[in-house]
Amino acid sequence: MLPPVEDLARSIGQPVKLTRQALRELDADGDIVLSRRGAARRLRPDETHPKDEAVAREIRAGILSGHYRSGTPLPTGLLARRHSLGVRRMARVCRPLLGAGLLVHRGELDGPRLYVAVPDADQGGAGLIEDHALLSDQRGSALVRSNGDMNWLCLGRFDDPALLARLLGTAEHGLWRLAPAALPGAAAVPVPVRRYLGETLVHEIEWVTGTGTVKVTDFMPPGGEASQVVPMVTGVRGEVAMHSLLRVRPDYGHYLPRLDRVDDRCVALDPGQNSGGRLWAQATVPLRADGGDLRAAFTVTAGETVAFSLTYWEGIDSPPPQPALDALLKATLDHWTRWAGHCTYTGKDRADVLRSLLTLGALIYAPTGAIVAAATTSLPEEIGGVRQWDYRYTWLRDGALTSIALARCGYLDEALAWIDWMVRACAGTPERRRIMYRIDGGTDLREEVLAHLPGYEGSVPVRIGNGAADQLQLDVYGELADALREMALAVPAAAPRIAAVLVDLATELEPLWHKPDRGAWEIRGPLRHMTHSKMMSWATFDRAVRAIEQGWATGPLERWRELRETIHRDVCEKGYDPERNTFTQSYGSTDIDAALLHGLLTGFLPADDKRTIGTIEAVQRELGTDSGLLLRYPTEGEDVGVDGLTGDEGHFLIGTGWLSEALVRIGRVDEAQTTLATLVSLRNDVGLLAEEYDPHAGRQLGNFPQAFSHLAHVRAAQAVGSASARAAHATAAPQPTGTAS
Structure with missing residues (x-):
């Protein structure tokens, strides 16, 4: 349900009379249902407005009976005149029929036109x-x-x-x-x-x-x-x-x-x-x-x-x-077999991890080295909801995290190629790097709705482009800095070149870190001081300071040391709830966010610090479900949530991977192994993961396959495997024995 008209008017800053008139117009267009008492609710994409049921039944019956033949235009003008419907209302009548596959949009010279679908x-x-x-x-x-x-x-x-x-x-x-x-x-x-x-x-x-x-x-x-x-x-x-x-x-x-x-x-x-x-x-x-x-x-x-x-x-x-x-088949088999041969991961679950690495490799755009977030657009995070986004672009965050996962498993060339792409792409926006680019480094990511598509299982809108491209997301600097430092350590010969980029990052972030932002989840609600973003800002200056201390680069060492401490104090004072012993989603908020796990994995606090342990336990308690999976943050159903959207979503799989890593860090290896096993069990029969999972419906949700989910699998497997190997080695080591006196 929509809020009462008085509350709605107040939230949008409009008079009640004007708001009531707007609701009546939306009802007339068939976008909402307005009851006699004035209460209003949105229509689902597959739902017919009560006032339109007669004409919708007529069209459906005409299609199923063959009166409107497959492959021919639907006479929408005739139907609209017969039932005295405007253009927008007629479009709303047809939307559920599009979702049901009975109608289809087809482009023609004078614009899109509705056709009766061919059913065979x-x-x-x-x-x-x-x-x-x-x-x-x-x-x-x-x-x-x-x-x-x-x-x-x-x-x-x-x-x-x-x-x-x-x-x-x-x-x-x-x-x-x-x-x-x-x-x-x-x-x-x-x-x-x-x-x-x-x-x-x-x-x-x-x-x-x-x-x-x-x-x-x-x-x-x-x-x-x-x-x-x-x-x-x-x-x-x-x-x-x-x-x-x-x-x-x-x-x-x-x-x-x-x-x-x-x-x-x-x-x-x-x-x-x-x-x-x-x-x-x-x-x-x-x-x-x-x-x-x-x-x-x-x-x-x-x-x-x-x-x-x-x-x-x-x-x-x-x-x-x-x-x-x-010969073409053999060349393709040889290409991927050679690629798989570079994998250095040797754990007992190597086959599973390698399949995730191959999936990450498949998302690399080889001509430039860019790495896309997923292969698709607009697969829904909630069936019938509004959370459909285009993920076929290169997020700096996703690329940085993917490059770390690849580099740790032997794919240094791919990780270095991504860094080179990132430097070239960001050079095109010297005023401030964007949080995502096209795979060729382009910046035209204007978000559009493809109204002719009924969406996956009726989930609309279908979007191309991505409106989040212009957002300020401060955490991106930290993910980049973390990846750059890791690559500098892995390839010492490239360390000075990589460290120069790291110093540029810190320089760009210095006047920005104290600002509110949209955070890692790209919220479309009000700007907030996101705690994870501030943790990652700390990580940026921490990595820059270390690069200067190691002699890889030059920069304002003392100033950045002081700024690193300033940010740390700021987070601990404003982003931490001492009564609950947990960091929170944003300054002054009581909500918890799974991204806090990632912030703690940067070394923001020692593993045995009570705030580290308390936050991990709070995430498990408040965002965990009986499925063993995590939500990313609370949503509000039909009400607008912190992210500026209505509706709910599935369990975001990278959060479960972060939880497994975090549990390893605080010494709970058996629990981490169980969490990793839960994540791995969600893969399909050929080893692929989407962005999210719905444990109630038992199905994957979101764009597919998703780099976030697969890099989470790789990194959690590495963390659990290394911890298990250390424990086994310690158990097997000979114990010192005493001597006879």
Whole structure:
């Protein structure tokens, strides 16, 4: 429910009469429901306004009966006139039908238009988030569902407009289905089994049918001139009838591409507006055009291979040369096997940790060294809520934490490449570094809403860009400083160059550290003095002072020593609650925040300090749940919370990783091991984690796969493994014995 009109008017600084009028207008547009007593509530994205139920039923019945035929425009103008509805009200009537997959937006020359969806390819929707596996060529990415459907594809760059966007909409927004054909009289297509091949990102699905066995191998070859995704179908036993449906819909499903046939096995596709290249669909079997789709029906026998590819070739208007696909597969396998071979982690859980490291490697944009936060945009933190964000960019915080995890496991080159990218990107904004950049260092991250997409399971808005890019987030300086110092220690020859960047960070932070900010969670509510941000400001000057003391750099040593102590006192006086023996989310607040665990991991206080132990226990007590997971901070349901948003969210997985590390630090290794095991148990069948987890629904939430979650796994495993090894060594060490007198 919305607050009473008097309270609402007071909170927005408007007269009650004007506020009441605004609510009536929102009710008239179908955005809220206003009762006779004046109480108001927001409509869920999939909910029809009571006044619109009749027209919504009419449209739904017309679609299901075939009166409005699949693939044809919905006569919205006629319907609006018949029911005396305005444009905005008509759009609100159709929104739940979009979410249900009955309607789809399609871009046309005069703007987007509503069409009746084609139902034949949308069986079961996009599936659960964790149903998917990741493909990457370290430039773009794809997500393949466990049934073989490719529901997300960005070729060329992680942050390019998706060519397949069924994940955030319906089948009409783009998918690639490659699976055994459903034969007349057959009971059903069998459930497939999938895996990654060895220590790689080559994905394989195998079906065992009544007539034979077949496998589909999906991969994105790294390092080539063009960016492409390659599915290969191989017969294993008997024979299997197969069907391929490639439905490319550029610009997040907004455009129906023009198809230009080169021959019966090669078709060019227009990738949409503002593109400097073309898409090429190629196959070793004939491709049949069906409207804007490409279909193929074929049978494979034991030992036979049929291959497909979709390639984006920039600046060239001729088909790309197609190398032998078995050689391309071998090159891809070799690339990732070599990459995995650099891993120095040797714990008993090496296979699990390596899968998380491979996932982090897959999120590296190789041309620049940037590391994206996740492969997707707008997967919801709460089903049906408003917390949908675009994570296909490079946050300085996320990149710094990822680079530390990589460096500690042998990937120094990747960590150094990220530092080089960071220096280049930040040089483009010398007045003050931003908290995130595009993967090429660009700064145009204007946030937009894609209104034509109904969202994952009706969760809207779907956003691209990110409005948090301009925020002041002081903790970023500390995460950067921590990563820089760690890399300087790991690569002494590079220490002077790295320390110079560290001094620049401290210089930039000096006039800023005392200001309120948005914090690590990018709150969109009022600015606050976030305690974690202040802890990380302390870490910045601590690392800068140490770099100067070690002779790596020059700077105002005494002034920064004093400032380090000033910040420390400030945090301990204003961010600490002595009655509860815990630090708090912000100065003067009573809330707890999981980010405090990370602040303490910097060495802000000794491990045996009562405030360290008290804060860890307070986080467990106030943010922990029966699932063994942590919330990041309290949310307020339908009321606006500290982050400026309504709604709730899942359990943020990096918090559980931080808790495991923090427990190791205070000597509770067994408890830390249990916490780590809880985190690892949430991975899907191919070892991937989203941003969050909902223990009540038993499903992953948020963008996927998420660097935060995987680096948390790596770092917690390192901490627990090292502590367990030390304990085992101490137990095994011979004890001194006395001598006879």
